[in-house]
Amino acid sequence: xxxxxxxxxxxxxxxxxxxxxxxxxxxxxxxxxxxxxxxxxxxxxxxxxxxxxxxxxxxxxxxxxxxxxxxxxxxxxxxxxxxxxxxxxxxxxxxxxxxxxxxxxxxxxxxxxxxxxxxxxxxxxxxxxxxxxxxxxxxxxxxxxxxxxxxxxxxxxxxxxxxxxxxxxxxxxxxxxxxxxxxxxxxxxxxxxxxxxxxxxxxxxxxxxxxxxxxxxxxxxxxxxxxxxxxxxxxxxxxxxxxxxxxxxxxxxxxxxxxxxxxxxxxxxxxxxxxxxx
Numbered sequence: 001x002x003x004x005x006x007x008x009x010x011x012x013x014x015x016x017x018x019x020x021x022x023x024x025x026x027x028x029x030x031x032x033x034x035x036x037x038x039x040x041x042x043x044x045x046x047x048x049x050x051x052x053x054x055x056x057x058x059x060x061x062x063x064x065x066x067x068x069x070x071x072x073x074x075x076x077x078x079x080x081x082x083x084x085x086x087x088x089x090x091x092x093x094x095x096x097x098x099x100x101x102x103x104x105x106x107x108x109x110x111x112x113x114x115x116x117x118x119x120x121x122x123x124x125x126x127x128x129x130x131x132x133x134x135x136x137x138x139x140x141x142x143x144x145x146x147x148x149x150x151x152x153x154x155x156x157x158x159x160x161x162x163x164x165x166x167x168x169x170x171x172x173x174x175x176x177x178x179x180x181x182x183x184x185x186x187x188x189x190x191x192x193x194x195x196x197x198x199x200x201x202x203x204x205x206x207x208x209x210x211x212x213x214x215x216x217x218x219x220x221x222x223x224x225x226x227x228x229x230x231x232x233x234x235x236x237x238x239x240x241x242x243x244x245x246x247x248x249x250x251x252x253x254x255x256x257x258x259x260x261x262x263x264x265x266x267x268x269x270x271x272x273x274x275x276x277x278x
Contacts, residue, residue, distance in 0.1 A: 034082050036244065081173040084175065105165065151176060158172065
């Protein structure tokens with residue numbers, strides 16, 4: 001039977017958070033979601049190339065990127081729910097009214113973004129240095145069915161609206177479905193030439209590491225909704241926190257110029273920047 005995990009904070013939970021307690025978000029059933037990162041999709045969908053990033057792109061404005069031509073690596077991230085319950089977050093307007101910290105309003109996109117849904121890292125395995133991606137927020141909705149899912153699901157798309165100010169949304173990920181952030185969406189890239197204020201990425205071998213529902217240590221007074229066996233906090237409840245990471249190796253070439261490198265090397269250049277909501 002299909003079960004739903006409802007994410008929400010009651011007034012009691014908010015009061016507890018104010019006093020530094022760590023209440024657990026609970027669901028309406030014994031089932032729980034289980035989020036993973038689709039490693040095969042990540043491996044098959046990346047490209048290193050030079051692009052023009054105009055000042056009108058939201059990712060340029062939000063990421064502190066100098067407008068103009070930049071060498072970058074784009075990539076796709078898919079996060080299926082392989083658990084035995086839907087991940088039902090609901091209407092961002094309700095969470096904003098509760099001031100529970102789960103969402104923030106993206107002025108450029110004109111809709112709400114879920115905070116801390118996934119962590120994007122470009123890692124130099126030789127030094128351990130980490131670069132951050134341009135992406136700053138997420139909108140969780142059902143994008144495509146996850147073909148490897150073997151659990152019981154009704155195959156219906158239940159979550160399809162990001163929501164906006166005064167416009168109800170319904171965010172979440174159904175069992176057997178995946179939220180997908182395709183490579184061409186705003187922020188789905190790492191800047192390689194230092195144009196975002198980070199160090200330049202030299203040519204060589206690197207790792208793209210994606211963590212969904214990443215662990216964190218709460219600040220004083222910050223809510224810790226869910227705790228994994230290692231004692232780390234997570235924003236979203238899951239049955240298994242040990243399968244939240246996927247990574248792939250990529251090669252950043254020396255002086256590739258305008259030649260694209262990677263599985264998506266033949267994809268056309270972008271003239272507009274699609275936003276979450278797909």
